[in-house]
Amino acid sequence: MMLEYRNITKKFGNKEAVKELTLKLKKGTIYGLLGENGSGKTTLMKMAAGLTQPTEGEILFEGHPLSYQDKASIAYMSTEPFFYSYMKVKDVEEYYADFFEDFDREQFRKTIERLGLNEEMKASAMSSGMNAKLKAAATLARKADLLLLDEPLNGVDYKAREEIIALILEEADENRTMVISTHLIEEVESFIEDAIFIKDGHLVDVVNVETERMTTGNSLAELYLQKM
Numbered sequence: 661m662m663l664e665y666r667n668i669t670k671k672f673g674n675k676e677a678v679k680e681l682t683l684k685l686k687k688g689t690i691y692g693l694l695g696e697n698g699s700g701k702t703t704l705m706k707m708a709a710g711l712t713q714p715t716e717g718e719i720l721f722e723g724h725p726l727s728y729q730d731k732a733s734i735a736y737m738s739t740e741p742f743f744y745s746y747m748k749v750k751d752v753e754e755y756y757a758d759f760f761e762d763f764d765r766e767q768f769r770k771t772i773e774r775l776g777l778n779e780e781m782k783a784s785a786m787s788s789g790m791n792a793k794l795k796a797a798a799t800l801a802r803k804a805d806l807l808l809l810d811e812p813l814n815g816v817d818y819k820a821r822e823e824i825i826a827l828i829l830e831e832a833d834e835n836r837t838m839v840i841s842t843h844l845i846e847e848v849e850s851f852i853e854d855a856i857f858i859k860d861g862h863l864v865d866v867v868n869v870e871t872e873r874m875t876t877g878n879s880l881a882e883l884y885l886q887k888m
């Protein structure tokens with residue numbers, strides 16, 4: 661298993677964002693993490709990225725308790741803009757290269773060009789869609805074993821969305837696990853393998869999209885409406 665949540669509860673004050681959740685993520689699978697606003701998706705990703713601790717329970721990464729060292733093997737793309745405003749695209753490249761040994765500069769540069777950005781653009785002067793492209797390019801240029809992408813397609817125009825999806829598919833392989841949280845169910849239907857449904861901090865179900873389509877004929881959107 662790549663990642664295992666064991667009976668995880670996460671409280672913020674009195675608010676339980678995640679409730680007694682147990683979930684195993686296999687190696688080599690692209691997961692969609694689906695659920696309504698406030699259902700706990702970001703909290704689940706942040707715990708796996710080591711950015712916030714579970715209140716109760718345990719997270720295992722490749723069979724051992726998740727620790728600080730695992731950050732080197734886990735790439736997380738946040739929904740928040742996380743670049744300093746003074747940064748140009750080329751500074752983001754330096755920053756990533758400094759922090760992450762697995763960062764592939766060549767690939768980052770190619771992706772930047774492909775997405776219509778360039779090295780001299782300043783993050784603070786970019787539109788939110790351009791910022792989303794930059795975040796996706798930086799995160800996907802890491803050769804991490806586990807990629808956690810929180811709403812990577814949000815606010816991104818149609819063409820760039822297709823580009824980011826193509827990039828995700830190029831980067832997927834049997835040794836890596838990808839988790840993609842999104843509300844854009846129809847956009848991810850064609851490429852996510854297993855859908856994780858979260859409701860109100862609880863795990864509702866994990867469904868193989870292809871098997872579901874073959875056995876019941878349900879699309880992912882139909883399934884989502886049934887589960888939520």
Ligand SMILES: Nc1ncnc2c1ncn2[C@@H]1O[C@H](COP(=O)(O)OP(=O)(O)OP(=O)(O)O)[C@@H](O)[C@H]1O
Nearest residue numbers: 672675676677695696697698699700701702703704
């Ligand atoms: N730092 C925090 N302090 C207090 N409450 C928080 C904090 N972070 C998250 N929450 C609460 O935890 C719950 C789950 O939030 P989370 O961001 O994980 O949901 P989500 O599924 O990612 O939502 P969305 O789809 O809107 O991004 C929400 O009720 C949210 O208000």
